Amino acid sequence: MSQTVQPRRSTQNAAMAPRPVLRNIQEVLQKEMVREFLAETMSTYVMMLFLLTGAHMNAAVTFANCALGRMPWRKFPIYVLGQFLGSFLAAATTYLLFYGAIEHFAGGDLLVTGSLATANIFATYLPKHMTLWQGFLDEVFLTALLQLGLFAITDKQNNPALQGTEALVIGILVCIIGVSLGMNSGYAINPSRDLPPRFFTFIAGWGKQVFRAGNNWWWVPVVAPLLGSYVGGIVYLGLIHSSIPREPQSSENAEAGDQKITVSSSKVLLTPISTTPASNQPVPPPSDSVPVERF
The missing domain is CATH 1.20.1080.10 (Glycerol uptake facilitator protein.)
Structure with missing residues (x-):
C-alpha cells in the first residue's frame, strides 16, 4: 500500500511545484x-x-x-x-x-x-x-x-x-x-x-x-x-x-471652519466648537444658532 501512495504524493507535489514560482513572479x-x-x-x-x-x-x-x-x-x-x-x-x-x-x-x-x-x-x-x-x-x-x-x-x-x-x-x-x-x-x-x-x-x-x-x-x-x-x-x-489666479476662500467658509455642524430634523445648525473636553451628556444647540439650510 505504501508503494502505491508514494507515487501519487510525488505526482501531486510535482503538479503544485510551479505555483510558488508563479506567485513569486506575481x-x-x-x-x-x-x-x-x-x-x-x-x-x-x-x-x-x-x-x-x-x-x-x-x-x-x-x-x-x-x-x-x-x-x-x-x-x-x-x-x-x-x-x-x-x-x-x-x-x-x-x-x-x-x-x-x-x-x-x-x-x-x-x-x-x-x-x-x-x-x-x-x-x-x-x-x-x-x-x-x-x-x-x-x-x-x-x-x-x-x-x-x-x-x-x-x-x-x-x-x-x-x-x-x-x-x-x-x-x-x-x-x-x-x-x-x-x-x-x-x-x-x-x-x-x-x-x-x-x-x-x-x-x-x-x-x-x-x-x-x-x-x-x-x-x-x-x-x-x-x-x-x-x-x-x-x-x-x-x-x-x-x-494662475487662485479662488479666495470666502469669509463664510472661513467662519464655518471654526464651527461644528449639527443636523436636526428641520435644519442644519452651526455650533461653535468648545475647547473644553466633551462630557458624556449630549449638549443641546444654543438658542442663537444660525440656521443654514432647511430640508
Whole structure:
C-alpha cells in the first residue's frame, strides 16, 4: 500500500511545484518600481516604433520632474533604464523588419554619412549647415518648448487637456515641434530615443563613426535635452503656473471652519466648537444658532 501512495504524493507535489514560482513572479510584478520600469520599457518601445513621444518615455522629462521636485530622484534610474531598454529593443526590431531594404539601399554597406547613409534612420546627426553649438542651442530650445507644453497640458490648476486625451495632445505637440522647427538637428529632444539606438547601430555594424560623426555630435542629444527640459519647466512654473489666479476662500467658509455642524430634523445648525473636553451628556444647540439650510 505504501508503494502505491508514494507515487501519487510525488505526482501531486510535482503538479503544485510551479505555483510558488508563479506567485513569486506575481508579487514582483505588483511592486510599484517594477511596474513603472515595465511601463517605461513598453511605452518607449511602442513610441520608438511609431515615432511618437510623451511623458515620460523621455529621460529629459524624467530629469526635469526630479530636478523640480515633482518626482523623487530614487525613481530616476528606474525610469531611464526602462526607457533605454525599450528604445534599444525598438531599434533592433526596426532593423530586423527593414534589414533587406537597408542592405539594398546602400548595396550592403552600412554608412553613417553621405547620400547613402542609413544610420540616421535610428538616431540624429548634425547637418552640414550647422555648427556643433548651433545644434546644441537648437536642441535646448526645442526641448524647453516640449517641457513647457507638457506642463501646460497636464496642469490641473490651469486649463489641462481633457482626461483621457493627454497622450493624443502630447503627440500633436511633438508633431508640431517636428514639422515647424525640427529640420535643423532632427529634433531629438529626448536622450532615450537617440542614445540607445545609436549604441545599437554601433553593435550592428555601423561602427565607431556613429559617435565620431558631426564633430562628436552624439553627446548633444543627451545633454542638451536635459538642460532644455529643466529650463522649460522653470519658465512654466515661474511665469505661468505661479500667476494662475487662485479662488479666495470666502469669509463664510472661513467662519464655518471654526464651527461644528449639527443636523436636526428641520435644519442644519452651526455650533461653535468648545475647547473644553466633551462630557458624556449630549449638549443641546444654543438658542442663537444660525440656521443654514432647511430640508
